[in-house]
Amino acid sequence: MPELIPFLKDLLSAPGLSIHEGPVAELIRTRWAPLVDEISLSRLGSLHARRKGSAAEPRPSILIATHMDAIGLMVTRIEDGFLHLAQVGGVDARVLPGQLVTVHGRQDLPGVVIQPSPRLLPPGFEENPVPLEHLLVDTGLLPRRVNELVRVGDLVSFAQPPLELAGETIAGHTLDNRASVAALTVCLETLQNRPHAWDVWAVATVAEEVGLIGAYTSTFQLRPTLVIVLDVTFAKGPGANEWNTFPLGKGPTLVMGANMHPALHKALKDLADKLEIPYAVEYAPTHSGTDASATQVTAEGIPSAVIGIPLRYMHTPVEVVAVKDIRRAGRLLAEFIAGLTPDFMDKITWDD
Amino acid sequence: MKSLIQKLTETFSPSGYENAIREVIRREVEPLADELRVDALGNLIARKGPSTGSGPAKGKKRLMLAAHMDEIGLIATHIDENGFVRFTGIGGIRPQALTGGRVRFVNGAAGVIGIERLSDPSKAPTLEQCFIDVGATSPKDCPVKVGDVCGFDRPFLDLGRRLVAKAMDDRIGCAVLIETLRALESTPHEVYFVFTTQEEVGLRGAHTAAFGVEPEIGLSVDVTGTGDTPKGSRMAVSLGKGPAIKVKDSGMLSDPRLVAWMCAGAEKARLPYQREVLEGGTTDAMAMQVSRAGVPAGCLSIPSRYIHSPSEMVDYEDVQNAVKLLTALVSKPIEW
Amino acid sequence: MPAIGNAQLKLLERLSNACAVSGDEGEVRKIVLAEIEGRADEIKVDALGNVLAIKKGSERKRLRVMLSAHMDEVGFMLVADDGEGIFRFEVIGSIDPRQLPGKAVLVGRDHTPGVIGARPIHLTTADERKRAIPVDSLRIDLGPGGKAKPGDRATFATPFRRVGPSLLGKALDNRLGVATLIELLRNAPPNVDLLAAFTVQEEIGLRGAKVAAFALDPDLGIAVDATPAHDQPSWDGEPAPFYNTRLGLGPALYVADRATLSDPRLVRWLTDSAEAAGLPYQIRQPGGGGTDAGAIHRARAGVPAVSVSVPHRYPHTAASLARLDDWKNTLALLHTALTRLTPAVLAGER
The missing domain is CATH 3.40.630.10 (Zn peptidases)
Incomplete structure (x- = not known):
């Protein structure tokens, strides 16, 4: 086999x-x-x-x-080079901050889901989970380049590479x-x-x-x-x-x-x-x-x-x-x- | 086209009671269609182009274009001893859009919506706290019976480029289909223009119509929200920037081949368009997608403000561009 | 004149991917020692694990300038073995607990892969999802039979990479500073005695810098670090007045943070140097936070001190992000300022 x-x-x-x-x-x-x-x-x-x-x-x-x-995410809106998101399938927004992702724009772009500082959020998010509507993706590119490469409706996949863990188990x-x-x-x-x-x-x-x-x-x-x-x-x-x-x-x-x-x-x-x-x-x-x-x-x-x-x-x-x-x-x-x-x-x- | 929109939006036909609007639409499409039928749920189905009997041809598809002709409304649940009418909603009624509004029953009776005294006036009333005053004083002289249905009564308003009406959702889609059918000189496809029923209560007309038509491609034409009003929802769709090509709404992910086909069609025809991700609501395309062995489905959206209020606003150029785009799309062979 | 090219980027990549949680900085220390070997007059590892390297200048009337970059990073320590390769852990340094669920981690000196999972969304209630996942409910899972032991440290597993004009990785705070200091040491100008301190335990209280400053007894001190940039749009689209720093505007000069009021003479020296050399800089918004300068300026009878940081987004998360140009300009500014550093800078009173 x-x-x-x-x-x-x-x-x-x-x-x-x-x-x-x-x-x-x-x-x-x-x-x-x-x-x-x-x-x-x-x-x-x-x-x-x-x-x-x-x-x-x-x-x-x-x-x-x-x-x-x-399951994954989709770009709903682009603001100053940052991507706003909707979910595709059931995603608990609490596992998203800090996740590596791939943005499937006109070319695949690496990115990371970010949880903005509480100063940039409405009151109440110092400790509480930040809902998807306030999370963003940062591709590291300048806004002009993002606008060239990414469109509303582009897909965003998780990019965590698969890992082999102990006991013949796989994580990913x-x-x-x-x-x-x-x-x-x-x-x-x-x-x-x-x-x-x-x-x-x-x-x-x-x-x-x-x-x-x-x-x-x-x-x-x-x-x-x-x-x-x-x-x-x-x-x-x-x-x-x-x-x-x-x-x-x-x-x-x-x-x-x-x-x-x-x-x-x-x-x-x-x-x-x-x-x-x-x-x-x-x-x-x-x-x-x-x-x-x-x-x-x-x-x-x-x-x-x-x-x-x-x-x-x-x-x-x-x-x-x-x-x-x-x-x-x-x-x-x-x-x-x-x-x-x-x-x-x-x-x-x-x-x- | 404005007079057609006025005629369509000023007709009262809440979900399940689409007779009046079906007659208005039938008069428009009868001279234009190659075949016309009405199915068991009241969907009006107009065919244009070669029928299945004429055999397959390269690039020829059987398409279903769907615009729903029903509108949200109210249905009487109780007539009290003083002739006030209690009601519940048909479709997604928002109580904050009701107060002070006027309604027109399918049987012709008219009334105004009142509300009980609210313990907390800062909160929107619930539907149970609202009633319709039809000018009656007792159940006897009340022209409304339990089970009678009504729609918002609000005249069409022409603001020039912007048009306002009740039931713009989705009579504007009906208008786009009618005008596309009118503009369509010839098509290689077997195109079904379907004016569906009961969309607002769960895409029920589209469900059976899709099974009956058995399309190879399903496309709904419906309204979508915008993000261009003060402190409104923040959505990347605006009035006046062209019809919207749906990628996703809360009920459906559009088939990516359809999205690409529509975007390329708009670019080729040099028509403005917007890509749409709608986070609340869905359309007949959701029902078409999962019909029988599956139908690649998508939606051409007309950006609209104040959806499900008695004053829904669209941009006339968006509407005209939607007709141009749809006409261009179905005029040519589809190669995928 | 030092520059950042492929070799420097490779070094940063190795530093970023190394695991050196506060109190266990060995892996980064080893890289630092190898990189600076033969480049200083004196190199030693002190009682806390700081690497102290002295590069004497050749001109007369040299100031003794201490440059400090902390080697440690935030992370985790395994504290109890639940069996079956599952371990309870504690957070080391300030990590927002909301950054933990659903992450891959590296455990121990041999970087054993593991994950911090989360309860499946299907099993959660809407109410539950409105509350943050409590840290004490999370575990590091190495898989059945996974080998580790309480006391092992762990970090996020994000590999370093370049994305367009940016750098993405874990622990850019403060491997950017470490890499910068290595380059400065290798290119030390002859007009100063350069006292390099690669410090430990900054993230848990500036502990390494405290003893390093005492030992080095410098004329002035500069902390080289990475500072947050909160330059994302605000939720309602209104202008956001509290951004700390912004990416792309160059090195961030500190005037005040919670630990230090920078010596104004040094701030002026840095801004004058930047303007003379045509280099960009930004003033980090005065406010909270702290760097090794907080310990340095209070050493012995006091040390004039300032901090220069590379701005970076998403500090203390699995993936922070900086601009390559900001790093280049930080290195260039520090180097050019050092070449201009004469006793006259500190001649007047503070």
Whole structure:
């Protein structure tokens, strides 16, 4: 198997804010193309890659959805060479001051998010968090040059380079959800040597962070028989130790709740037990907060499941994930796909 | 075009009750369109250019241009014993814009908005503290029933370059679509001019219209805010600096290919334009984007001051430039 | 005449990327000692870790001028091991706690990478987001099994880089001063005895400068430092009268801060020198703050003192930003002023 960690680092470094996934989609396409039978972009830019199964036509198909878009910022206004900002996706403004960023102007410009001195702010911000409306980006360039190179609506990505930490963990921005893209890549690689009856749609969706847009539209277009969504979930760690957080590096989560078909969830659980892949069951009573909220209700409705990869510090530029969990999620997926029999849907029933 | 804008803005058609405005628009577009239909939610859909049946051609696209024809309004919830009408809002009503205002019901009845005595006069009233006085003295002689709807009653005002009216949001978009349809001599595209309903209550008309039209490109024409009034919100859009090409609003990120196409089109036609990031509000484009298998979507915005007040202001040159830009864009093949 | 070219920028880069939190300045000290080796008549490391270097002039009637640049930077110390590679830490020096969440850090002498995370936004409430994240809830996370120990220092991990006309990095305060002082020492004019003090523990109370000034016993002292520039637009677009300094206007001369009222003779000497040489300068707005001059002027029986700083934005954050031209002009002004420094400058009374 080609190196996973360098590919993951490439994924983290590729720009691709919501609706603007072009660069990262191209990177994934290059990596996936030899692993699949056909590959194309949807009208909105989601990557659709198909591995054909061996069952007779009409063949059932399983869609694996991993969103590839990144959260970030956008230039709303330019004042004296400083950039005002809006968020793209959910960003806690409290993690922004002092962050290195790349401003995607007419050329890519390095910059830093700055929290102006309290003297330059309305009263009350001596100690309280400064909201996004008062934060700025400084590119270090003179105002005239900024006006030449940057326009309202230009995107701003996080620029924190990926770091390898102890215990085979990776820190960086956009591990949500490029870690899952890496896991799906592991799955596709594993399937090279495993026959499977079903068609597999490996899909890197666009714009999950701004409304599950890729999930709605790709599922509508491809009309799979089943969907498994792969996304990150909250890992236990500093600042996060509630019931809905899971140990880092101790296996993926299998999510149960209203978005997920219980029989599909159970099939994944049984398989993980059989393979002795460690996992935790994650409870999402109403909405899973993932693409599955969309895939489940697309067209006639599609049984969906969610696998989570525990991640610390979600939506900060220093998210942390364990490479082991990525590999486990990829392997579980591949084994699940390889085990899908042509009549598998007979088991996906209600009220056993 | 000013008289068209006056006619459109002085018509009363709050969300869900678009009959009157649909008739006004239908009379304008009927002679211009190749095909006209009204769908189940009341969207008025006018086609111009070769239909799907004529087969594909290079650079030919099926486009949906959407301007919503509904307006915000009020709906009566209770008639009290003295004939005063209590109400709630249809769409984003701001109570501070109500006091002293006049309203006109779809059934023709008129009234004025009053407020209860406020314990704290420095604060804006809530909708529950407002009522409509239609001149009645009891439920019996009240011309309004529970469930009747009304819009702001405010005449069109021509300030020369600046135009003021209620419901400029989004009758100005309707006017731009009508004038574009009129100006469009020929188009390689199958263009649907869609006058949508129920935008102000959740983009509902655009949702079904997009499913029905199944466009390859979706473009809304709607108003956007400005940052050019004293101590107002600080936004990089001004009245009179050209129509705005939306990059983002709070509901949608425009498809970058559409943004590039529109900006290049404006530059080629030497028309002024502004790039827009709107931090509050969204348009029909949001519904179009996620329709079926997805539609690249964007929005051409008309900068507007005092949105959702009874006196919304636009710049006439911005409006005319929007027509020119839209006409130029849909006249030529689209190569992406 | 010293100049700033690629070699000097490379040196600044090494200095900026080095980790030298107050009390543990070894990494910068090592660079300084290597850079000034053989360039002074006397070099020693004193009891606190200051590097003191003396370069004697050759002319008669020389003033003994102390130039001080602090080597230390703000940062963190690991204070408790929570297990699994997670450590509790304390802040060293004044860092706005709002600058901490979501940052990469370098821990210990071998620069082990780690992060200071934050609770996912998804798990926070709107009320919670209106309050700053308490520092005692934050941890440095090295990854499971990460090797470090309480007592290790840590800094922000921002690598130095040039951006257009600007310099971006951590600890520009005060590696700009350190790099400037190295250049001045290498190009010391013959009319003075140049007493260079690369000081420690400035960020926690000017502690190194205090003993250095006592030991060097100079005729006058100049602190070479970096000072904040708050030259961003104000939130309401109104003119902002409190900017401290502005980028691009040249070296900032101190008249008064919380620790020192500069010797007016030295201020005049500097402004005259700048004007004679056609160099830009700005007067730092009198106000708070302090430099090594605060300790120097109170040494022994008193020392005439002043501060000259390179303006820089976003001090004590992960990424501060200065203009290359301001640094060049700071070096040029100090050098040209030193060449003009005669006992006459201090002849009259203060």
